[in-house]
Amino acid sequence: MNRTSLCPAHATGRMAAAAALILLLTSCTPASTQGPQPVTAPNQPFAHIHGMAVDSDTGEVMLATHDGLFGLDSGTPEKIGPTIDLMGFAAAGNDHYYASGHPAPETGLPEPAGLLRTQDGGDTWQQLSLGGLSDFHALAMTRSGIIGFDGTLKSTTDLETWTTRDGGFAPYHLSGTPTSDVVLATTEAGVHRSTDGGKTWTAPSGGPVLLLTAFATASTVVGIAPDGTVHLSSDAGRTWRAAGAVAGHPSALAAAGPDERPQIWVATPTGIERSTDGGQTFSTDAK
Numbered sequence: 001m002n003r004t005s006l007c008p009a010h011a012t013g014r015m016a017a018a019a020a021l022i023l024l025l026t027s028c029t030p031a032s033t034q035g036p037q038p039v040t041a042p043n044q045p046f047a048h049i050h051g052m053a054v055d056s057d058t059g060e061v062m063l064a065t066h067d068g069l070f071g072l073d074s075g076t077p078e079k080i081g082p083t084i085d086l087m088g089f090a091a092a093g094n095d096h097y098y099a100s101g102h103p104a105p106e107t108g109l110p111e112p113a114g115l116l117r118t119q120d121g122g123d124t125w126q127q128l129s130l131g132g133l134s135d136f137h138a139l140a141m142t143r144s145g146i147i148g149f150d151g152t153l154k155s156t157t158d159l160e161t162w163t164t165r166d167g168g169f170a171p172y173h174l175s176g177t178p179t180s181d182v183v184l185a186t187t188e189a190g191v192h193r194s195t196d197g198g199k200t201w202t203a204p205s206g207g208p209v210l211l212l213t214a215f216a217t218a219s220t221v222v223g224i225a226p227d228g229t230v231h232l233s234s235d236a237g238r239t240w241r242a243a244g245a246v247a248g249h250p251s252a253l254a255a256a257g258p259d260e261r262p263q264i265w266v267a268t269p270t271g272i273e274r275s276t277d278g279g280q281t282f283s284t285d286a287k
Contacts, residue, residue, distance in 0.1 A: 046070060046077065049267040051089030052214075052254035053097065055121075061254060061265055061272075062122070064089035064099060069122035072272075080122040082107045088139030088148055092178050095121040098146055100136035115146065115159065129160045140176035140183055140198075147174060147183055147198035155198045167192060167201045177215040184213045184221065184237045191223070193237050207240050216255035216262035222279060224250045224266060230279035234259065243279035 051064035061072040064086035070077040085102040092098060099116045103109035107125075109116070114130030136148035145157035149171050154162045169192055171185035176197075183194040190204025191213065208231050210223035215236075223231040228246040233239060248268030255262045261278040273282040 049252045049272075050085075050087050050101075051099075052252040052265055052267060053089060053091035054254050054256040054263075054265070055095070056091070056093040056256075057095070059256065062091070062097070063252075063267075063272075069097075069099075069118075071122075081118070081124060084109070084113065084116070084125065088136035088174075090139045090141040090146070090176070092141050095119060097122060098139060098141060099125070100134065100139060100148065100150075102135070115148070115156075117159070129156070130162065138171050138174040138185075140174035141178050142176040142183055142197045143178060143181050144197040147176065149174060153185075153198070157197075165198050167194075167198075168203075169201075173212050175213040175215060175221070177218055180215075180218045180236065182218075182236045186210045186213060186223075191237060208242075212250060212253040213237065214253045214255040214264075216264075217257045217259055220255075220257065220259045220262055222253065222255040222262060222264050224253055226250075228266075228268075230264065230266075230275075232262075232279060244275065244281055246273045246282050248273075 046065035046067040048066040049063050053062045055062060063070040066085050068083045069080045069086060071080050083104040086099045087101040088099060090098045097118050101113050102111060103113050109127055110131035112135035114134045115128045116125045117128055118125050134150040136150045138149040140147050145155055147155040153165045153167050155165055156162045169187045171187060173186045174183060176183045181195060181197045183198045185192040190207050190209050192201045192203060194201045208225060211226045213221055213223040215221050219234060219236050221233040221237050228250060230243040230245055231240040232243050246266045246268055248270050250266050250268055252267035254265045264275040264279050266273045271284050273284055275282045
């Protein structure tokens with residue numbers, strides 16, 4: 001479909017999705033706390049799921065939660081490492097993850113955490129920068145570095161020195177991949193897109209209003225709207241096509257190849273829904 005012009009039905013749907021996203025944004029407290037609304041999964045050993053990622057080597061689904069990092073390798077969530085309220089969360093491959101949030105006092109980490117890194121799959125975490133200063137509720141990994149939003153959009157190439165980026169918007173969610181410099185930022189106006197690691201941005205031009213996005217590969221991206229409708233892009237977020245939907249409000253999203261039919265995981269109030277057919281159908285099987 002040509003996304004530069006919308007028929008009345010699509011325009012109405014876009015406005016409704018934008019209104020829902022604006023409601024979510026304005027229901028947050030300060031701008032520094034913007035991010036996907038937490039979801040409590042029933043009968044699980046954690047309170048809220050804030051983010052998800054798929055380990056590129058093992059295929060394990062990782063859950064960044066209010067109570068720390070959990071892995072779904074066995075189909076049952078298993079706690080990994082210390083208790084940290086993990087907010088922004090990004091995978092770098094090979095058991096490397098970056099995060100931000102609020103550590104438990106016994107961890108000895110600053111509050112807020114600034115930028116954290118684990119190189120052993122979450123068993124231990126190292127504080128890298130902005131400790132005691134920044135709480136990134138949106139975080140993305142790119143080929144050239146990290147981009148985050150803590151009330152201000154900023155990026156780093158050396159994990160220590162940060163540069164403020166004036167995108168002209170406040171992102172609700174950021175996504176990227178270590179194999180590309182494309183970054184996607186969801187906003188109430190639609191998906192903003194950068195091809196240089198967040199230095200410059202292209203404004204939305206008629207695509208869907210999405211709550212969350214996740215790269216399955218460098219070119220295949222999955223997005224989900226506030227109403228649970230799933231969208232796919234095969235050109236790294238330039239254009240989108242609708243697929244299926246999940247029933248509950250999404251709070252976290254993860255995806256993994258292949259390009260044609262990526263696997264998709266969505267955290268909702270009823271648990272974690274999974275699709276193995278590119279988002280056409282979903283089941284509540286978490287593995």
